[in-house]
Amino acid sequence: xxxxxxxxALLNLIACEPQTGYxxxxxxxxRISFFWQAKHSQIYPxxxxxxxxxxxxxxxxRQNDKPDKKIYTLTDAGLAALRAWVVAPLEMSPARDELxxxxxxxxxxxxxxxxxxxxxxxxxxxxxxALYEGIRATLEEEWERSGRRRxxxxxxxxxxxMRGISYEREYRDWCRWxxxxxxxxx
Amino acid sequence: xxxxxxxxALLNLIACEPQTGYxxxxxxxxRISFFWQAKHSQIYPxxxxxxxxxxxxxxxxRQNDKPDKKIYTLTDAGLAALRAWVVAPLEMSPARDELxxxxxxxxxxxxxxxxxxxxxxxxxxxxxxALYEGIRATLEEEWERSGRRRxxxxxxxxxxxMRGISYEREYRDWCRWxxxxxxxxx
DNA sequence: TATACATACGTCAAGCGTGACATATAGTTG
DNA sequence: CAACTATATGTCACGCTTGACGTATGTATA
Numbered sequence: 315x316x317x318x319x320x321x322x323a324l325l326n327l328i329a330c331e332p333q334t335g336y337x338x339x340x341x342x343x344x345r346i347s348f349f350w351q352a353k354h355s356q357i358y359p360x361x362x363x364x365x366x367x368x369x370x371x372x373x374x375x376r377q378n379d380k381p382d383k384k385i386y387t388l389t390d391a392g393l394a395a396l397r398a399w400v401v402a403p404l405e406m407s408p409a410r411d412e413l414x415x416x417x418x419x420x421x422x423x424x425x426x427x428x429x430x431x432x433x434x435x436x437x438x439x440x441x442x443x444a445l446y447e448g449i450r451a452t453l454e455e456e457w458e459r460s461g462r463r464r465x466x467x468x469x470x471x472x473x474x475x476m477r478g479i480s481y482e483r484e485y486r487d488w489c490r491w492x493x494x495x496x497x498x499x500x
Numbered sequence: 501x502x503x504x505x506x507x508x509a510l511l512n513l514i515a516c517e518p519q520t521g522y523x524x525x526x527x528x529x530x531r532i533s534f535f536w537q538a539k540h541s542q543i544y545p546x547x548x549x550x551x552x553x554x555x556x557x558x559x560x561x562r563q564n565d566k567p568d569k570k571i572y573t574l575t576d577a578g579l580a581a582l583r584a585w586v587v588a589p590l591e592m593s594p595a596r597d598e599l600x601x602x603x604x605x606x607x608x609x610x611x612x613x614x615x616x617x618x619x620x621x622x623x624x625x626x627x628x629x630a631l632y633e634g635i636r637a638t639l640e641e642e643w644e645r646s647g648r649r650r651x652x653x654x655x656x657x658x659x660x661x662m663r664g665i666s667y668e669r670e671y672r673d674w675c676r677w678x679x680x681x682x683x684x685x686x
Numbered sequence: 687t688a689t690a691c692a693t694a695c696g697t698c699a700a701g702c703g704t705g706a707c708a709t710a711t712a713g714t715t716g
Numbered sequence: 717c718a719a720c721t722a723t724a725t726g727t728c729a730c731g732c733t734t735g736a737c738g739t740a741t742g743t744a745t746a
Contacts, residue, residue, distance in 0.1 A: 318702075319598050326605035336724050349600030356703060358726055381711045381724045393608075400605045401613035406624045407598050412505050412590055414535035414663060418656040419512035419586045422579075425650065427587035438592045464611065464682060470604040473681060477600060477674050484670040488663050495659060496650060504732075522694050542733060544696055567694045567741045 315367065317395065320360055323350050325388065325396045328370060330467040332387040335361050345445065348478040361386060369395055417492065428496040436489035443482035449475060501553065503581065506546055509536050511574065511582045514556060516653040518573040521547050531631065534664040547572060555581055603678065614682040622675035629668035635661060 317325075327338055338361075339354035341347055352360075364370045369392030372384040388396070413435055420428050453475060456468050463469065503511075513524055524547075525540035527533055538546075550556045555578030558570040574582070599621055606614050639661060642654050649655065 316701095319601055320702085322605065323601050326601075326608070329605070329608065334724075335726090339724095345594075349595050349597040349604075351594050351596070351703095353704065354725080355705080355727080362726095377711095377723090379712060380722085383724060396605060397608050400602050400609045401617055403617070403620065404598055404602065406621065406628070407596070408531075408537050409535050409595070409597075409667065410537070410593070411535040411595075412593050414660055415505055415509045415512075416586050416590065417663070418535075418660045419508065419515070419582060420659060421651050421653055421655045422512070422515065422583050423586045431587055431589070434589060435592065442592070465607050467607055469607045473606060473678050474600055474604045476677070477603070480670055480674050481595065484666055488666050491662070492659050502731095506732085520694075521696095525694095537733095539734065540695080541697080541735080563693090563741095565742060566692085569694060 317364070317367065317369070317399075318360070319350065320352055320356065321364055321369075322396060322399050323352075324357065324360060324364065325369060325392055326470070328386050329388050329393065329396060332385050334383045334385055336383065345442065348474050364392070368392070420496065423496075425496050429493045432489045432493035432496065436486055436493060439482050439486040439489060443479060443486060446475060446479045446482060450479065503550070503553065503555070503585075504546070505536065506538055506542065507550055507555075508582060508585050509538075510543065510546060510550065511555060511578055512656070514572050515574050515579065515582060518571050520569045520571055522569065531628065534660050550578070554578070606682065609682075611682050615679045618675045618679035618682065622672055622679060625668050625672040625675060629665060629672060632661060632665045632668060636665065 342352040
């Protein structure tokens with residue numbers, strides 16, 4: 315009966331636009347999916363749960379050139395559940411990051427190898443940042459066109475994207491600093 | 501046979517100082533434990549795994565005023581495993597954060613309630629930041645006293661702490677901005 | 687004396703998440 | 717014709733993580 319975070323993530327995506335499990339799985343596997351990810355093997359069972367909870371319904375659509383598909387839509391109960399969850403108070407979720415576990419143990423490493431590790435992640439986060447910056451222009455255009463309304467899906471996407479940009483920039487800068495720290499000789 | 505991230509985190513803590521499962525569980529539950537957490541129910545079995553893999557050994561110490569305890573120490577194999585893992589290349593670990601899932605759905609929320617949510621998290625992250633800033637002074641003193649050496653545990657702690665500070669500052673600022681975005685009327 | 691707390695160690699069930707496996711349709715490429 | 721790719725939906729085993737439960741010692745508090 316209890317709906318998971320993934321469940322609510324799916325409800326929101328379906329609220330944005332009715333779609334199939336396949337569509338959802340592509341969205342939640344792309345690097346564009348900023349702060350939650352899932353494989354199709356988790357999504358299909360979750361959709362079944364949401365449906366049996368009465369939060370979504372589906373309609374089978376036959377296609378000529380491709381296999382049949384199930385398009386899911388929110389029910390009134392699903393929309394109500396989403397709206398209640400979205401503003402419910404929440405504790406800070408503690409961050410988990412393997413690179414930072416390695417960093418804690420970096421005093422055991424050869425300096426050159428340690429620097430290479432941080433440089434590699436500096437590059438990875440710079441690439442992710444560039445990707446996000448690319449989306450930003452498109453999203454801001456759409457924002458203007460929709461009259462800057464805050465009750466449309468783009469608004470949530472925009473706030474989330476800006477956090478992604480801010481997060482990646484901060485991470486990249488720290489990696490650069492960390493690389494310098496291990497490289498520098500006194 | 502495969503050692504998990506938690507396993508390596510434990511190896512590093514034991515490399516810093518031989519200690520008991522109870523000690524480790526307190527470290528990994530405190531908010532000071534920046535980027536990985538674990539309960540004792542996960543730590544005790546993991547220590548058993550590490551021991552059967554030959555990475556650690558323990559010595560039972562009897563205490564008069566408290567129950568007996570097992571003090572774990574790294575073996576040569578454990579140290580070698582830790583050193584190999586620490587510099588092994590690693591993919592960016594995708595971030596997971598429930599607040600950002602809510603943010604994606606924030607277009608469904610009442611603006612005042614949404615603002616309260618962001619203000620609340622702005623406060624939570626500001627508090628965490630203040631906590632980290634407090635530790636910073638102590639750690640930097642110890643750094644000076646140890647001659648700024650990069651082959652001692654404090655170095656890993658220092659790099660990790662600085663990332664914690666940077667992360668919390670960035671998060672706090674974004675929360676403030678998000679609150680302003682939902683509060684502002686055009 | 688009873689209760690609570692800190693220390694210290696452990697197990698177990700249930701949920702979450704990943705990777706592998708499985709099936710089927712239809713188009714593209716060698 | 718065979719192999720591969722994209723679409724589309726699902727299951728299953730395994731490992732990670734949490735919360736609850738369980739045991740025991742010794743001290744402090746009511």
